[in-house]
Amino acid sequence: METLKNQISIEFDAISENERLARVVIAAFLAGIDPTLDELEDVKTAVSEAVTNAVIHGYKENGGKVVLRASLSTDEKLTVDIIDYGVGIANVEQAMQPLFTTGVPSERSGMGFSFMEAFMDGLEVESTPREGTSVHMWKHFAKRQTTGTKPILQAAVWNRTGRE
Amino acid sequence: MEQNMEEYAIIDNYLCIKMPQEVDHHGAAGIRACADRLILDDKVKNIVFDFENTTFMDSSGLGIIIGRYRKISCFGGKVYAINTNERISRILKASGMSAIIEILV
Ligand SMILES: Nc1ncnc2c1ncn2[C@@H]1O[C@H](COP(=O)(O)OP(=O)(O)OP(=O)(O)O)[C@@H](O)[C@H]1O
Numbered sequence A: 001m002e003t004l005k006n007q008i009s010i011e012f013d014a015i016s017e018n019e020r021l022a023r024v025v026i027a028a029f030l031a032g033i034d035p036t037l038d039e040l041e042d043v044k045t046a047v048s049e050a051v052t053n054a055v056i057h058g059y060k061e062n063g064g065k066v067v068l069r070a071s072l073s074t075d076e077k078l079t080v081d082i083i084d085y086g087v088g089i090a091n092v093e094q095a096m097q098p099l100f101t102t103g104v105p106s107e108r109s110g111m112g113f114s115f116m117e118a119f120m121d122g123l124e125v126e127s128t129p130r131e132g133t134s135v136h137m138w139k140h141f142a143k144r145q146t147t148g149t150k151p152i153l154q155a156a157v158w159n160r161t162g163r164e
Numbered sequence B: 001m002e003q004n005m006e007e008y009a010i011i012d013n014y015l016c017i018k019m020p021q022e023v024d025h026h027g028a029a030g031i032r033a034c035a036d037r038l039i040l041d042d043k044v045k046n047i048v049f050d051f052e053n054t055t056f057m058d059s060s061g062l063g064i065i066i067g068r069y070r071k072i073s074c075f076g077g078k079v080y081a082i083n084t085n086e087r088i089s090r091i092l093k094a095s096g097m098s099a100i101i102e103i104l105v
């Protein structure tokens, strides 16, 4: 049975500085289960995408509040929720299509949701226009193979001594 | 803006941009502004994004590349990525960016 091992909830201003803050928080939260460098970067990227969307689209860069909730179960399943109380999304299915963007086309690639999908094991988006958006993502760490994975420290050393 | 001008160099007709350690939405506006100012330089035809220092990039990085590509490709310019680590290469390839950016190893 999966029971909850650890849970956090933080609220922060929807400003671009806090995109990095959210990445640091989720990385620290995962430290206890010793993720590989790639797993860690996957989760950081997915969180960064969701928080950036809240800042840019949810609040139109005018600020507001973002909630990040994360929980870890004893069987090493991570769930993350990124919640905003911004403009919401009228058509979630369309918004999640690769390359779809309502942003300035020369600044946005429309790949944010695709990144979240690619880097996590699951993604669910709930949104109500004028009420806000809630992005729910999860990833299983217990499933990972023990062969071919790079522990963080080793990978960090390897990165420093040169690549390929 | 936040990016230092020493992160940018024009060599022949190439604008070289040293990308920061973390490429995200927060730093994107500064990079765009500096790059676009320098693209106006008549000499600049191609752009080289140097990822030597970069360990993190999300979709905002793709936006930076796509936007600059649009500005120079109509004049026949090309966009290159150099010094990408394994993960950055993988992100660029997996997101189909290799169609517009050449990843030099
Ligand atoms: N929190 C949100 N609130 C309101 N709209 C959102 C939110 N998140 C996403 N959207 C909508 O979904 C669209 C697609 O989001 P996605 O992250 O995939 O691409 P993008 O943010 O436009 O571009 P990129 O992430 O590549 O910079 C956005 O353009 C926006 O219209």
Ligand SMILES: [Mg+2]
Pocket: A049, A052, A053, A111, A112, A113, B059
């Ligand atoms: Mg996005």
